[in-house]
Amino acid sequence: MAxxxxxxxxxxxxxxxxxxxxxxxxxxVGRSGGPVTSAVWFALAGDTILVSTPAEGTKARNVRADGRVSFIVDSKERPYHGVAIEGVATIVDDADLRQWRTIARRYLGDDVSPEMRTRAESGARAIIEVVPHRVRTWNLPDTE
Structure with missing residues (x-):
């Protein structure tokens, strides 16, 4: 992506x-240099994607070592359509609970369990910020 x-x-x-x-x-990018894929919850922050992940997990470790990433979201229903992003990811060092809550609320509404809240507040979660360098779409309905 240079x-x-x-x-x-x-x-x-x-x-x-x-x-x-x-x-x-x-x-x-995994330790072997090959791709490592994971399903993740996400939220938008301007023109970046925010992802919540365990602070010491594989995704965070991989991003710290090599920030090149791809990110895909598709419709899962006919007619199939979606967005594919290539970009650079970093771990947000000054992430706060608001970012985590924004991501969690997208999927759970206000039904966030006390266990999830405790894990987030303990610093066991990290936020990965993906800055897109290339954005591609397929069959995306034009709603403009």
């Missing part, structure tokens, strides 16, 4: 990502 600067989301892409409650698929 030479590519950050990309902006079109309004169509932004609306699709904001409306989706389907987990995204995050691919990081």
């Amino acid at each position: 030479g590519h600067g950050p990309a902006r989301f079109s309004e169509t892409v932004r609306r699709f990502l904001e409306a989706s409650r389907v987990p995204g698929i995050l691919a990081t």
Whole structure:
């Protein structure tokens, strides 16, 4: 991705990502150099994607070692459509609980369990920020 600067989301892409409650698929670069994929909860923050993950887990470790990532969100229903992002990810060092809550509320509403809240407050969670450098879509309904 050398030479590519950050990309902006079109309004169509932004609306699709904001409306989706389907987990995204995050691919990081593993220790062997191959891709490691994971289903993840996410939220938008401007033109970046925020992902919550265990602070000492594989995703966080991989991002610290090599920030190149891919991220996909699709419709899971006909007619199939979605967004594929290539970008650079970093661990947000100054992440606060608001970011985690934003992500959790997208999928759970206000029904966040006390156990999940305790884990987030203990610092056991990290926020991965994905800055897109390339955004592709397929069959995305034009709602503009």
